[in-house]
Amino acid sequence: MINPLLARYAECLFWLARFVERAENLARILEVHETYARDKSGARDWYTIVQLHADEEAFAEKHKTATAKNVIRFYLTDRENTTSIVNTVRYARENARTLRPLVSTEMWVQLNIFYNRLIAIDERELTPGSLSPLLSEIKEACQTFTGITEGTFYRDQAWYFYRLGRYIERADQTTRLLDSKYYVLMHDTDVGNMVNTGQWLALLRAASGYHAFRLLHQSDLTPWRIAAFLLFNPSFPRSVYLCVREVDSALTGLKSRYNLRGGNDVAEGLDQLRSILGTRSIEEVLAGGLHEFIDFIQRYLIAITDRLGAAFFGHPPVETPAWQDADLWPPFATTPDADLQIQSQA
């Protein structure tokens, strides 16, 4: 017998997973900036976090300058900023509160303790020397939640919606992490520039990809190799490619095991995204612009989320353009290839 799952619950699960994943990645982004806050490029660096989240306006309302202190408060403890970690975890907790009938008690308790810890953060913990351990703690709390979920959450369709959210968000966040350093690549591609290489390594570390990357590339630590690794590597758990593959497999599982009829358009879109990520070379991406490519993926993921809403969460049908429509596509004018032909026929 298949237990029915309320559409509202499916959506809450999707967002619960996303918010936890988002909090973890925001901690990662802050951590990588904290590590390089003392560089000569450090000061301008902090503002990229604001840009990354399109928070320029909201930030300007509260702070004149993007100092390390201001940005850290804005993204860590500011309860008025909807994108701060404390609010992200609050939203996760709100969803979990709604999902209490479904999620395990351990999941709920851990999230509850985590949130209570965040609202109790002391000013002194935000100073250099204390901030890194705090960010690690936040990252670990998110990972703990993920682990508890892995070990306690009942594997019916609810689990698949949770996975959909987790991997869509993780794919999105990896593109943001990458985007936070793209200008280094665009403005200064001198391989011998050790400061920039150092920043890219920090980026890799923030994504927990340093060791895996080293296994693949003993030498030749070029920024574009790192970008390629984060985008396309089929085995790295935070690469965009792997995340999209997981989204695809979760959706396939949902449809085949639980007789859900909706979501065919999502499956179609995922196939196309997978094929792009699986066949594109980093050189092609750089030629069209890394930022533009990242932007394309982010908009693609938003379109997928909208369509999931219409297919499973009881939202009205999506009016957004079909997959093949131009504005979803990156400017690949310089590299026409076979993949694109397939899309326009679909």
Add this chain to the structure above:
Amino acid sequence: MGDFVLDHYDPGEFYCEMLGCPATAEIRDRLGRMPIGEFKRRAAGVEQALYNLGITFTVYSDSQAIDRILPFDAIPRVLPSYEWDRIERGVKQRVTAINLLLDDLYHDQKILKDRVVPTDLILGNANWRPQMRGVKIPHKAYVNICGTDIIRDEKGEFRVLEDNARTPSGVSYVIENRHMMLRSFPDMVDEIGLRSVEDYGMHLVGAMREIAPENTTGGKLEPEIVLLSPGTYNSAYFEHVFLAREMGVPLVEGRDLVVEDDRVWMRTTGGLARVNVIYRRINDDFLDPEAFRPDSMLGVPGLMRAYFAGNVALANAIGTGVADDKAVYAYMPRIIRYYLGEDPVIENVQTNICREESALRYTLDHLHELVVKPVGEAGGYGITIGPRANRAELEECRVKLLADPSNYISQPCISLSVSPTLIDGVVEPRHVDLRPFAITGKDTWVLPGGLTRVALRRGSLVVNSSQGGGSKDTWVFD
């Protein structure tokens, strides 16, 4: 400072649940051997665990604190089985009488024709639902979940204070409190013959199956049961979650349900799925904006159509509020005799119905020694406790009484029994009551024990959680 839990405990002139009964000797011994420091340490551990669980109680008037812990006191309230047996019989008798009353009121109205209960008291009651006239209810079980508030007076006599036949809450605390005790005080519980409270969810879901409308499950073996909650901001949301989990059924809100062809469906990931039984934790008047309050955002438009068409069961049934009205309460001993030909196993508290002239006069003459209650309010709001009220408060009460006498009853001020309670590290007597929970489908089953509420403020008689009350684990032991 005493070295052990009960060393300096003195209940004074009140009946004490712990000391008043010889059968509790073993439990007293164990508490007597427990160093107070050790007890406090474990109690603090329980508090932390509750905090981590986010076990909260929302109080509407306190906008600052959406989440608040319902205080838990770790010293149990104890009931030997011979005392419990009487309570159990009393509760079953009461629930049986209430269901017979409702069936009669919504069908033949014999009790009105026989003038046992005044007709206008029923038909003029705010909770009377004329739509229910002639509606058939499976097993005539109108009140599937009933909470009967019972107190003990200074002589140690049990008395029924109130019936809760609409959507009584608090059972989740009974079971969570027990879990806390088992975890933190296993040595207190060991081998005293404690009766389990684990199977409440099973009995509840069993009763829901028994009231499912026939032939509505569409060939499925089991009816689809859901729990309908007002949502996460409701004061009892935690309990709704708890019950849905214990029953293993979906917890839904009004917006998850839709009525089509006079049938109820829920919106799922795979489309609409049929619903056969709804344990609703929403009051009658908010259930269906088509039938009752049109401004209700919590309900399901058309639900009453499906209900009256016999396509969905609701627990409790519509219109049970007329039976737990504080004015109807006064007639309960007579109602029990009328339907069952028995004396009440547990007596009422003596009650003056202010709509009757002599009772009003008596109440006005004895205001300073009576408790005056509005009949329509729940949760301890609007009560005047004569002996505790000052001159101005008594005058205010007199004005209200004269303006609308039929809205009030009065009762003598009873010194509720006390139970030892840990207050700021010291064990002191605090007043308690008891709310056993009865589940009725084909038959009635009573959860052993029930919710013991404790008035944490010194001298306070108001145990409601909205008014500074806490709770204790209730131990029924053999």
